[in-house]
C-alpha cells in the first residue's frame with residue numbers, strides 16, 4: 001500500500017513541476033522567491049485606484065476582494081478564538097447550511113490562561129490554525145486579550161484574565177502557531193473593550209499608566225513577540241475617537257511605537273467616518289452598516305466608508321493616496337503571508353489529535369478551588385451511587401455566547417462524560433436541580449437539545465435532595481451559560497450571584513449529603529455564599545467539544561488538576577475596584593478611576609481577602625517549595641539576578657505546580673501595586689520527584705510607566721521578590737536593590 005502511495009505521489013509531483021511556470025518566469029509580485037517587500041511594491045504600482053479601494057473593505061460578510069486582473073486572491077476571515085465558525089451566507093449572519101463545516105470546539109481562552117502553560121497555548125494555536133487552514137481561511141478573528149476589569153463583562157470567557165503578564169505570555173505561542181499554518185491571527189479587541197454595555201460608543205477615560213501597564217501589554221506582546229499579522233481594533237471609543245479609527249492607538253502606539261507591519265481589521269460595524277478611517281490607521285473595513293448611518297442595505301459594499309466615499313475624497317483632492325497606499329501595502333503583505341502563500345500546510349479538521357489537544361488543555365486548565373474531606377477525586381471502588389445535579393451537567397455550551405459560537409461535530413456534556421467514564425462501575429443518577437436557559441440556538445445553529453422541564457423549582461429541589469440522601473457522592477454542575485446576560489457578547493451580566501436559584505439548590509444538597517462537589521461552569525467569577533458548606537469546589541470553564549470527558553478525567557482522578565485562576569474571585573462585587581472606586585458601566589464615558597489597581601493589585605492595596613485569589617489552584621498531590629536562592633542581592637543596570645527554588649512532589653501521585661514570581665517596589669516616585677506578577681513556571685513532577693523553578697530578574701521586570709516622561713523607568717532602590725503559589729499564598733520574600 002505504502003509503495004503505491006509513494007508512486008502516486010511522485011507521479012503527481014512530477015506532473016505538477018512540469019505544468020506550473022517556473023517561479024523565475026513570474027512577475028516579481030507573484031514570485032515567492034523574491035523579497036516580500038519588493039513583491040508588495042511591484043503589485044502596488046500595478047494597481048489602479050479602484051483596485052486599491054476594493055481590497056481595503058469587505059465584499060461580503062467575512063471576505064474582502066482581491067485583484068482579479070492581477071491574479072491576487074480575496075481574503076477570507078473567520079471567527080473565532082475557540083474554533084472555526086460555521087459558514088454563513090454571503091451577506092447574512094445566517095447559516096449557509098453547509099454539511100461539512102462542523103468543527104472542534106477548544107476550551108475558552110480563560111481556561112487556556114488557567115493552564116499557566118505556554119506549551120498548551122502553542123498546541124492550541126497549532127490545532128485551531130490547522131482547522132482554519134483546512135477551511136481555507138486566511139484570517140482567524142482571535143485570540144482576544146482584553147483585561148478582566150470586572151466580573152460583569154459578558155465576554156471575559158473569550159479573554160485571558162486580569163494580569164497583563166499572564167495574558168502576554170499565554171497569547172504569544174497561540175499566535176505563532178496559528179500563523180505557522182499560513183493563517184493570520186487577528187488579536188482583539190484593541191483596546192479597552194472591557195465591557196459589553198454600550199460597547200459601540202462608550203468612551204473609555206483611563207490614565208496612561210493604566211493604559212500602558214495594564215491594558216496594552218498583551219497586545220504589545222502579541223505584536224512584538226507573537227508577530228501577529230493582524231489586529232482588530234475595538235468598537236468603543238478612547239479619547240473620543242472610535243478605536244477602529246484612532247490616531248493614538250493605531251497610528252501613534254500600534255504602528256508608531258510598536259512598529260506593527262500587519263493590518264488593522266475593524267470590528268464588524270466599528271467604522272463610522274471615512275476621513276477618520278482614512279487618516280487614523282484603519283486598514284480594512286468589515287461589517288459596516290453600509291451607508292454608515294443605519295442598518296445595512298444588502299450587498300451595498302461600495303457604500304462602505306472606505307469604499308466609494310473614500311475614492312471620491314481622493315478624486316476631488318481632499319485626500320491623497322498616501323494613506324491608501326500604506327493600507328494597500330499592509331493588505332498585500334497579509335495576502336502574501338496567507339492567501340498567496342503556496343508553502344503553507346494543508347490543515348486538518350475534527351481529528352483525534354485536535355480532540356486530544358482540547359482534552360489536554362481542559363485538563364490543565366480546570367482549577368481545583370477547594371478540596372476538603374475526600375470527595376475528590378471520586379473513588380469508584382467505594383462510590384457506587386453517583387448523583388449528578390444541575391442544568392450545566394446537560395446543557396451544551398458551544399452554541400451561543402455571540403460570535404465565538406460554534407457548530408461542533410460533537411460536544412460531550414459533563415453528564416455524558418461521567419456516564420461514559422464510569423461505565424458499569426457505578427450507578428449514575430441525574431437530577432435537574434434547577435431550570436436556567438432552555439434555549440440553544442445562535443445564528444441558525446441549534447444545539448438540538450430539549451431542555452424543557454415541567455416541575456416547579458420547589459419540586460426540582462425536593463427531587464434532587466431525595467436523590468442526594470441516597471447517594472455516595474453528589475456532583476453539582478452549575479454556574480453561568482452562553483445566554484445574553486450570562487457569559488455572552490453584546491450584553492453584560494446583571495448580577496454577580498449565581499442565577500436561577502442555584503444557591504438554594506446547593507445549600508439543600510449540602511444539608512442532604514456532606515460528600516458534595518460543586519463544579520462552576522463559567523467564564524467569570526461568581527459569588528459563593530455557601531463556600532463554607534461545600535467541601536469540594538472546582539472551576540470548570542467552558543471546555544468545548546471534550547467538556548464532559550475532560551471533567552470526568554479530573555473528577556475521577558485520571559488527570560490531576562493543575563489549573564490556576566487567571567482572575568480574582570472577589571467575595572462580593574464591591575471588593576472589585578471597578579465597582580468600588582472605578583465606574584461600570586458608565587454612561588457616555590466610563591472612568592477607569594481605579595487606574596492600575598485592577599484585580600489582585602486592588603486586593604493587595606486594600607488588604608481584601610478574595611473568595612479565591614488570582615493564581616490559586618490546588619492539586620490531588622502535595623508540593624514542597626524549598627527556600628529560594630538568589631544569585632545576588634543588588635542589580636546593576638544591564639545585569640540580572642537569578643532566583644532558583646526546588647519544588648518537590650511530596651505526594652503519592654504525579655502532578656504539576658505553578659510557581660509564581662511577583663515583584664514589589666518598596667518606594668517609588670509614583671504609586672505602584674504592592675506586587676505584580678513578573679514570572680511563572682509550571683513544573684510537572686512524578687510522585688517524589690524534584691524540579692527547579694528558575695526566574696531571571698532584569699531592570700525590565702522592575703519598570704513602571706512614567707506617564708509624565710512617557711517612558712518606562714526603573715528607579716534605584718529596594719525591591720522585594722515574592723515566591724508564591726497565588727497572589728495570597730506567598731511562601732518566601734527576598735529583598736534586593738537596584739543600583
Ligand code: GLC
Nearest residue numbers: 079080141188189267268403
Ligand atoms: C463581533 C465581535 C468580534 C467578531 C466580529 C465578527 O461583533 O465583536 O469579536 O470577530 O464581530 O463576528
